[in-house]
Structure formats: structure tokens, C-alpha cells
Amino acid sequence: MQLIQRTARAVIPFVTFLSIGTVASAQQHSHAAQAPSPPAVGRRTPAPQDAYVYIGWPNEGQTLNAGRIKMWFGARNIGVAPAGVTFANTGHHHLLINVPIPPLDEPIPNTKNHLHFGAGQTEAYIDLTPGTYTLQLLMGDAEHVPHDPPITSKRITVHVR
Amino acid sequence: MKRVRYGVFILVSTLLLAGHVNAQSQPPPEGAKVYIIWPGDGQVIRRGKFWLRMGLSGAGVAPAGVDKPNTGHHHVLINTELPALDREIPNDKNHLHFGRGQTEARIELPPGRHTLQLLFGDANHVPHQPPLYSSKITVIVTP
Numbered sequence: 001m002q003l004i005q006r007t008a009r010a011v012i013p014f015v016t017f018l019s020i021g022t023v024a025s026a027q028q029h030s031h032a033a034q035a036p037s038p039p040a041v042g043r044r045t046p047a048p049q050d051a052y053v054y055i056g057w058p059n060e061g062q063t064l065n066a067g068r069i070k071m072w073f074g075a076r077n078i079g080v081a082p083a084g085v086t087f088a089n090t091g092h093h094h095l096l097i098n099v100p101i102p103p104l105d106e107p108i109p110n111t112k113n114h115l116h117f118g119a120g121q122t123e124a125y126i127d128l129t130p131g132t133y134t135l136q137l138l139m140g141d142a143e144h145v146p147h148d149p150p151i152t153s154k155r156i157t158v159h160v161r
Numbered sequence: 162m163k164r165v166r167y168g169v170f171i172l173v174s175t176l177l178l179a180g181h182v183n184a185q186s187q188p189p190p191e192g193a194k195v196y197i198i199w200p201g202d203g204q205v206i207r208r209g210k211f212w213l214r215m216g217l218s219g220a221g222v223a224p225a226g227v228d229k230p231n232t233g234h235h236h237v238l239i240n241t242e243l244p245a246l247d248r249e250i251p252n253d254k255n256h257l258h259f260g261r262g263q264t265e266a267r268i269e270l271p272p273g274r275h276t277l278q279l280l281f282g283d284a285n286h287v288p289h290q291p292p293l294y295s296s297k298i299t300v301i302v303t304p
């Protein structure tokens with residue numbers, strides 16, 4: 001019993017991060033019950049031609065002071081729309097911190113390493129403690145799934161002291 | 162029933178997302194603000210073709226027609242004063258609309274001095290209350 005409680009305590013913080021994904025998949029399941037769902041790959045939103053995203057600030061290799069760091073996100077040949085809004089040639093930003101590109105045929109995870117900007121934000125303040133970090137942007141469609149082909153920035157490295 | 166379930170889904174995910182974002186990403190220190198990232202005031206631009214980068218703090222971008230709280234879309238005012246703030250922003254060569262949620266615009270200007278200013282508009286192209294607009298900058302285009 002004690003073991004179960006201890007395990008529960010360890011798991012609960014992760015549940016907060018994972019639950020949005022869980023709710024999303026629960027929603028997909030209810031869709032699946034109503035109609036056969038097409039293969040996941042076929043559902044990806046086509047990327048607009050020549051669309052690309054980039055990290056406007058900070059720069060590659062930059063050394064920053066620890067604490068609240070402002071970033072701005074550039075998007076060219078694609079517009080920004082909040083999550084849940086289906087509108088041609090748009091998407092919303094996700095910031096990947098210290099992680100590779102996640103699987104492209106499912107919603108981008110929502111964790112402390114995968115930040116969602118589903119309110120249509122084009123800049124963010126993030127808190128970083130001293131260390132070396134990689135930062136990369138990945139656009140997601142209304143359902144948080146990357147476009148096809150994916151619209152992703154260069155992955156940059158910053159040093160925080 | 163399906164609608165109710167979907168509403169609950171949106172509510173739950175919004176709460177979870179809000180809770181999550183607070184954990185790592187914080188709101189900016191001030192209220193919402195729009196500003197021109199590039200060009201800078203007084204920038205000299207050869208041949209007058211450039212990408213204008215639009216900055217937004219403390220709010221989100223949504224395409225025209227999408228009615229969501231704390232969102233809007235950018236308008237670029239070229240060589241003109243702020244229009245009336247209680248009605249739809251005009252749509253002409255001096256008032257460019259970016260109703261597809263764009264945050265960058267390709268601009269072409271003839272040689273000379275030009276002013277540029279951003280004005281944020283809501284789903285119906287009407288400025289917010291209070292209005293969100295950038296400072297007006299001047300660029301100099303050379304042949």
C-alpha cells in the first residue's frame with residue numbers, strides 16, 4: 001500500500017503534463033467510435049509552399065543571463081492561428097527545448113520540453129537556469145499535429161550562465 | 162451530448178494548458194503591445210523591397226473572422242495617420258490587412274521617406290479598446 005502511495009506521488013507531477021495528451025487521445029477515440037479514422041499520415045495538414053519558421057531571438061551560440069529570457073518567433077509564408085482554429089495556411093508555434101523533433105504523425109507532446117503556444121503567441125518568456133540548451137520551433141496545425149512536410153526552425157544552442 | 166462532451170474537452174484542455182504554461186512560460190511584464198521588429202526607425206533600405214516583421218507581446222494572432230479573446234491580426238499603415246479607432250480599419254494601399262494571421266509582410270516602396278505603423282484589429286478589423294498600435298517609424302528608401 002505504501003509503495004502504491006509512493007508511486008502515485010512520483011507519477012502525479014507527470015500526469016499534469018501528460019493529461020492534455022490523454023484527453024486528446026480520448027477525444028480521438030470517441031471519433032473513432034463514430035467513423036473509421038483515416039490513416040494518421042493522411043490527416044496531416046499540407047504545409048504552405050515556401051513556409052518556414054525561425055527563432056528571431058536569441059541567436060545561435062548566444063550566451064544569456066539566467067532567468068526570464070524573451071524569445072520571438074518568426075514565420076514566413078504562413079500565418080498564425082490559435083489551436084483549434086482550422087484556417088488555410090496557418091498553424092501555431094511550439095518550442096522544443098533539449099529534445100529532438102517528436103513523431104510527426106501525432107499531436108506534439110505537451111511537456112516542459114515541448115511548449116505549446118496555442119493562443120497564437122508569436123513571442124514567449126521562458127525561465128532558464130544555468131546550462132546549455134537547444135531550442136527549436138515546430139509548427140502545429142489546429143490539432144497540434146505538424147504539417148506535411150513539417151515546418152521547423154533550425155535547432156539553435158544557447159548558453160545560460 | 163456530443164457538443165457537451167466537446168465543450169468539456171475544450172474547457173479541460175484550456176485549464177490544463179493554462180496550468181502548464183504557467184509552469185514554464187510567463188506572461189510579459191506589461192500589458193499587450195504591438196511593435197515593429199524590423200525595420201528600425203530611420204533605417205535606410207536600398208531599392209525599397211523588404212520583409213517587415215511584426216511583433217506582439219501579451220496577446221495572440223488569429224486570422225480575421227476568428228473571434229477569440231486576447232487575439233487579433235496585424236495591419237500595416239503606410240504614409241498615413243491612425244484611422245478612426247471605433248470602426249473597421251480601411252482596406253487600401255495605405256492600410257494593409259494581414260487577415261490570414263501573417264506576422265511578416267513583403268513590402269515594396271519607391272525611393273523617398275516613408276512612415277510605417279502597426280495597428281492591431283479584432284476579428285472584424287476594428288481596433289481593440291484601448292487600441293493596440295506601434296510607434297510610427299520612418300524609413301528612407303534609396304534607389
